[in-house]
Amino acid sequence: MSNLLVQDLVKQYSLEGKSFTVLDKLSFSVDSGDFLTILGPSGCGKTTLIRCICSIEEPTSGKILLDGKPISGIGPDRLMVFQDFNQLFPWKTVIENVIYPLKLNKVSGDIKTLTRRAEEFLDLVHLSAFKHAYPNQLSGGMRQRVAIARSLALNPKVLMMDEPFGALDAQTRSILQKELKSLWRKFQTTIIFITHNVQEAILLGSKVMVLSLSPAKIKYYKKNPLPEPRMPETPEFMALWHTLYDQLDTQRY
Amino acid sequence: MKKTALLLLTLLLGLSLFSCGKSVDKNRVVVAQQFGLGYAPVILMQELNLIEKYYPEAQVEWVRLGSGGAIREGMAGGNIDVGSMGVPPYLIAWAKGYDYKIISALCEMPLGLQTYHENVKTLKDIKPGMKIALPSPGSIQHILLSMAAAKELGNPKALDQNIIAMAHPDGVNALINQVEIDGHFTSPPYIFKELEQDNIHQVVNARDAFGGDFTFLVTAATGQLKKRNPELFNAVYKALEEAIIMLNENPEKTAEYVAPVLNLDRETYMKYITWEGVRFSTNPHGLLTFLDFMNEAGYVDRNTENVKDLLWETLDPAWAD
Amino acid sequence: MLKSEIRERRVTVITKVLFIFVLFFFWEYLPVWTGRDKLFPPLSRVLESLWQNLTTGELLQHIKFSLYLIFSGIGLGIILAFFLTAFCMISKTFARIMDVIVSIMHPLPGIALLPVVMLLVGLGAKAIIIIIIHSILWPLIVNSLAGFRAIPKIQLELGRNIGMSEFRLIWAVMIPNAFPYILSGLKIAWARSWRALVSAEMVFGASGVVGGLGWFIYKTRYFMDIESVFAGLISVIIIGMLVDEFLLKTLENKTVKKWGMSA
Numbered sequence: 001m002s003n004l005l006v007q008d009l010v011k012q013y014s015l016e017g018k019s020f021t022v023l024d025k026l027s028f029s030v031d032s033g034d035f036l037t038i039l040g041p042s043g044c045g046k047t048t049l050i051r052c053i054c055s056i057e058e059p060t061s062g063k064i065l066l067d068g069k070p071i072s073g074i075g076p077d078r079l080m081v082f083q084d085f086n087q088l089f090p091w092k093t094v095i096e097n098v099i100y101p102l103k104l105n106k107v108s109g110d111i112k113t114l115t116r117r118a119e120e121f122l123d124l125v126h127l128s129a130f131k132h133a134y135p136n137q138l139s140g141g142m143r144q145r146v147a148i149a150r151s152l153a154l155n156p157k158v159l160m161m162d163e164p165f166g167a168l169d170a171q172t173r174s175i176l177q178k179e180l181k182s183l184w185r186k187f188q189t190t191i192i193f194i195t196h197n198v199q200e201a202i203l204l205g206s207k208v209m210v211l212s213l214s215p216a217k218i219k220y221y222k223k224n225p226l227p228e229p230r231m232p233e234t235p236e237f238m239a240l241w242h243t244l245y246d247q248l249d250t251q252r253y
Numbered sequence: 254m255k256k257t258a259l260l261l262l263t264l265l266l267g268l269s270l271f272s273c274g275k276s277v278d279k280n281r282v283v284v285a286q287q288f289g290l291g292y293a294p295v296i297l298m299q300e301l302n303l304i305e306k307y308y309p310e311a312q313v314e315w316v317r318l319g320s321g322g323a324i325r326e327g328m329a330g331g332n333i334d335v336g337s338m339g340v341p342p343y344l345i346a347w348a349k350g351y352d353y354k355i356i357s358a359l360c361e362m363p364l365g366l367q368t369y370h371e372n373v374k375t376l377k378d379i380k381p382g383m384k385i386a387l388p389s390p391g392s393i394q395h396i397l398l399s400m401a402a403a404k405e406l407g408n409p410k411a412l413d414q415n416i417i418a419m420a421h422p423d424g425v426n427a428l429i430n431q432v433e434i435d436g437h438f439t440s441p442p443y444i445f446k447e448l449e450q451d452n453i454h455q456v457v458n459a460r461d462a463f464g465g466d467f468t469f470l471v472t473a474a475t476g477q478l479k480k481r482n483p484e485l486f487n488a489v490y491k492a493l494e495e496a497i498i499m500l501n502e503n504p505e506k507t508a509e510y511v512a513p514v515l516n517l518d519r520e521t522y523m524k525y526i527t528w529e530g531v532r533f534s535t536n537p538h539g540l541l542t543f544l545d546f547m548n549e550a551g552y553v554d555r556n557t558e559n560v561k562d563l564l565w566e567t568l569d570p571a572w573a574d
Numbered sequence: 575m576l577k578s579e580i581r582e583r584r585v586t587v588i589t590k591v592l593f594i595f596v597l598f599f600f601w602e603y604l605p606v607w608t609g610r611d612k613l614f615p616p617l618s619r620v621l622e623s624l625w626q627n628l629t630t631g632e633l634l635q636h637i638k639f640s641l642y643l644i645f646s647g648i649g650l651g652i653i654l655a656f657f658l659t660a661f662c663m664i665s666k667t668f669a670r671i672m673d674v675i676v677s678i679m680h681p682l683p684g685i686a687l688l689p690v691v692m693l694l695v696g697l698g699a700k701a702i703i704i705i706i707i708h709s710i711l712w713p714l715i716v717n718s719l720a721g722f723r724a725i726p727k728i729q730l731e732l733g734r735n736i737g738m739s740e741f742r743l744i745w746a747v748m749i750p751n752a753f754p755y756i757l758s759g760l761k762i763a764w765a766r767s768w769r770a771l772v773s774a775e776m777v778f779g780a781s782g783v784v785g786g787l788g789w790f791i792y793k794t795r796y797f798m799d800i801e802s803v804f805a806g807l808i809s810v811i812i813i814g815m816l817v818d819e820f821l822l823k824t825l826e827n828k829t830v831k832k833w834g835m836s837a
Binding site: 054056074075076078079080082084086087089090091100101104105134135136137154 | 726728729731732734735736737738742747750753829832833834835
């Protein structure tokens, strides 16, 4: 059952009169409930790809279909979680940050129901105690959790994550990876997760994609063969790690 | 702690500078100058070096300040010894208890309120929001307006919300061009210029409002000067007296000295100085009437029935009122 | 809070209170000791005059008038600044023109403009309100524009992503994001306009119907009522401080500071 279909996607930028291609005729599909991790060297265009899917940017040509229909501009059916910690409204408390998008999108239910829904999701990311705090009182990891809770509460068809843990320390990162994985299992949300960390890609993804550098082409796109729980120390894990690592165009930058 | 002590010490030194009196040269006298036809005796005194004539060692320093208010403050602060001003401004300072009295009157002049509004014939026709320009609150123009208001409207402060402070020349310009203001209460030579216009007429004649003749400007001197150098003090009076006599007996001759200072040609100067109601005299009149009115209206709260209290011994109280 | 911090804070408070006492002591007695109390009235006489002027209602009337003028001016100024800023955001050409206008007008003190304004609209309340608007318009526009230009792109993308219309984006994302800048613009605007108001009345003797605090000071000066001059000055300081320290600082603490935002 195909959820998201990308067909011949091209994105060109013009810089100082010269146009150059970032995405070169990418075609792939993502099934409903997939957790796709996309690997690629810095600057390869993986962020551009999901920004196109999210309609933050317009593709130069090509099609993006969601449930068989062309996507219709930016909207809450395709949500983005950014790397930047500044993706909450600083003037709203944690719970207000979660409730506000629900109200905005007229998610059914009175304010009490919405509050309960928000509390539920905050509980899932272990932030119930901080619901009345303001974002600036939270650590970076906590803010990313709020952003995840806010997005999941809106029940998007696809959740895009642009290196959301990229700016966190190793320990927090590892905790958040586990939390995200269990949330994904619980809600079966389709997730497209960008990273340049090979280990993260293997740990999280049910499917893994590798993009090449300028222009981005799909070099590798396969189901993750490793069973759960995935342990980085196992030989299978190491083998996959090397395979993916070799696919990354590391010498190019 | 040491730093704080040092800082405080500096501060105290500064304060003591503020408090200690200036030691002044005995022969130095600071005289404030203003421009206007009424100050002609003072101008003459400066141009002809009359103070030096009666006291050759005198070192006369002339200062020019922006307003009568500033002159009064300068005198109160001990920076000016001799200053000329309208009668009410002098009385305000006297009522506040400052140590200065009238050394000589200067002149009587026609003052009045003019407007270009044809339908404004009396003060009753002045509507709220109409602006009457005069040099400053508490000036002789303001008090005369109050007197007229008391007579015509029954309340001396009836027009206080209509007044606007403006220097005479600006007021004349505004009135003639019919901008900014609706009326202008002023004195010579500005009043002459206004009355020469076809479309400007007088609403209040100061003589009527006052109920008779009155002194316009007086020269006041501080007690400090008198104490410091009585001869110099007397020289100032004699200089003024000579200037006033000359203005009365030989106005033609004064034109040479005064007209250029006032920026008037000889002919205009002569016309102005012989205008009806223009009189130069050392004897002040109307002081007590002004003082009574100002007390009644609440502008000051000190009164006297003895005109002597307002005058230095240079003037004979028998000739003053 | 650390112990040393508490101690530091206590010392600061004690120093300030002590200084004020010393200041008041000298204010009360130095004029008398030096025999200059007529020119520089001791504190008690100033307070007495302040009380008298307040109870007779005269000073209160002037204060009311000043506040009426300044809040009308500020209200109109904010509305005007809002539209001009909005036009700048919509049209690049307009923004460029505005840049030039702002750089010409911003450094010009309101009081310097008064003679021209008086020629155009006459004396009185209208002229003063225009001066107040002038004093607050440019700092507000400069700051608001800086604020809007400094909005993190991610906040706009986020707003659109969760389904905001462009119109909602303006007041639900852009204005709150620019608020720290707008607030600091307001602080500058307040200081400038309050000064402009008082000095316009004092320097030019331009009053409205009743006249504001500046006119009160101007008037009492000419009656050599030094105590009332000081009472007027104290009122100017107190109102300036009340608005600055209480209104604007409280607003800042309850918003920008609490949210951890900064301009």
